[in-house]
Amino acid sequence: MKIAIGCDEAAFQLKEIIKEYLIQRGEDVEDFGVYDTKPVLYPDIAVKVSKSILEGKNERGILLCGTGIGMAITANKVPGIRAAVCHDPYSAERARKSNNVQIMTLGARVVGTELAKTLVDIWLKSDFAGGNSTEKVNRINEYEKEFLNNCK
Template identity: 75%
Template sequence: MSIAIGCDEAAFGLKEKIVAYLKDNRYEVEDYGVYDTQPILYPDIAVKVAKAVADGKHERGILICGTGIGMAIAANKVPGIRAAVCHDPYSAERARKSNNAQIMTLGARVIGEELAKQLVSIWLNSEFQGGGSTAKVEKISEYENQFLKCCN
């Protein structure tokens, strides 16, 4: 599985640890930055990762900032993307199983390294279950398509 990953300066250290963890577990990883602790505008990274996932270059994406919230908001602006903040095992699992999120976001100032690795593992090993959630995910896509038609 190919994973796109990106972060802001607040999450640089955690991103480096997650990249090593993914590579140790034989995932293909493409790092979209940042590559140091210099301040940046995180929406630029979020959109790069989200576009790469939406275009099919990667199956999944991981974005990390201070809280995970800003990255999720920015990534969700890319059509076809469902990004979810994951701070505990249940949210990581349900992001995939119920919401078919292709991108998980993490908060480097909210969770530690070991929990982050656990959440990444749970999320990567979970698949969309469909069932009662299928109509909900389809409805989200319908609204997205309506807004795209009206505004383009």
């Protein structure tokens, strides 16, 4: 699977660990930064990862910051992207199965290294379940299109 990954300076160390873990799993990883602990504007990273998914360059994305919240907010501003903060196994699974998210976000100040690896595993092996969730995800997409059309 082709996976985009990106973070801010608060999550640099965890991103490096998760990136190496993904590579060891045999995943194809594209790193959108950051590459050190120098402060950055994390929305720039979130948008780059989101665009790579929309353009089909990557299938899924993992974004990390201090809490995961800012990255999720930013990614969700990109039309066509659904992102969710995943801090426990159930949310990681349901993010995919119920909401068909393309991007999981993690908080480096919230989850430890081993839990982060577990959440990544759960999220990557989960697929959209469809069923009753299909109508809900379709409604999200309809609202997104409606808002975009009304803003023109």
